[in-house]
Amino acid sequence: MRDPLAGLADVPWRQLHHAHGVAADVPDRLRMLRSPNASTREGALSWLSGAVYHQGSRWPVSAAVVPFLVALVDDPDTPDREPVLSLLRAIVIGDAPLPFTPDFAAGDELSTDDLAEVTRLLFASENPYDEAPAEYFEAAAVRWAADAYRAGQAHVSSYAGWLADPVVAAQSAELLAYFPADEAVVDALIASVAPASANLTLGYLSGFPLVDKHLAAQLDAGPLDVRMTAAVALAFRLGADLPGAALDLLVDQKPPPAPAGWDRSMRGFVALALRRVGL
Structure with missing residues (x-):
């Protein structure tokens, strides 16, 4: 079966950020989810949750993680597929209520340059909220949530396939x-x-x-x-x-x-x- 983490090297992780900084450390944490050691897997899952879905927020790297989590759940040889799916769901959906009607308009108004500037302010400025209004950062958070949701939507056929798998069908x-x-x-x-x-x-x-x-x-x-x-x-x-x-x-x-x-x-x-x- 194809390696579910094939393609990790193709993502420009150093150009992306999670809640704590540059996302260069994300690939190793994803690899740890395949470790034979349960403590290693648990630690990696906890770390990813805190970095990629920190306090309910998505970040520039969040959408990039989605296809790899999908591939991990898709592979029956992946240990702990249920908690991996739980992390995937959190990143893609967050705490959205049902019925769900996506509304990402505020985030979609931001340009690529806007998003880059928000990232610079958050991770390079000593006082980011003194340099830009709070609405600017809130719109970026909406955009990163939108990117994660859309990345998740691209894999609906995989979720439908899992409905026949007793391990992850209910989720x-x-x-x-x-x-x-x-x-x-x-x-x-x-x-x-x-x-x-x-x-x-x-x-x-x-x-x-x-x-x-x-x-x-x-x-x-x-x-x-x-x-x-x-x-x-x-x-x-x-x-x-x-x-x-x-x-x-x-x-x-x-x-x-x-x-x-x-x-x-x-x-x-x-x-x-x-x-x-x-x-």
Whole structure:
């Protein structure tokens, strides 16, 4: 299989920056994610998180890291693929809410020269905020987040492929809720080996009439989490037209734990679903 880190030498890391300075040290940390030593991998993951996704912010180097993290998750020989995927998700999505509508206009107004000047101020000036207004730095942060998101969007087909992999399917399903879907993605979600997580993502996708039929069939599935997430997803999609069987599930059943890959509790999802229905 192709080396997932092939191409590291082709990236001009010394021209990029992370939260702590020049990004020349990023390639070695990425290589450490393949180490046979668990402590080395854990340390590299922690370091990358603090440098590339520092306190929730993206940086000039963040987008450049994305394709290598995707390649690492894509390779079944990579250890600890779940936390690597968690880092990938953080870089690409951050703490964006759902439903997600990308709005990067402020960042897109900056030119390449503007971004270079922001970087110079942040890393070479003793008092950067005395030399430029705060809005200038905030716009750059939006642009770097936009670059990371767009880098992540380029790999949607990989995320859809992971839906058949029990190790990362649930996380992949959640990640796909943040990107426009096509029929191939929808088909992969419907066939996912993590159906509860996939159901919630299907609830956030507009269109695709086949999804409603699939979710309605899931109301009779065995596991409660699959049935409950199908009811939630149908409520998101249909509102007041929610079938009675789905409404009964939401009202009468005690919510199970949230499916893997999602931070919101199932009780929270049920509350959102009932609000969407009008209750």
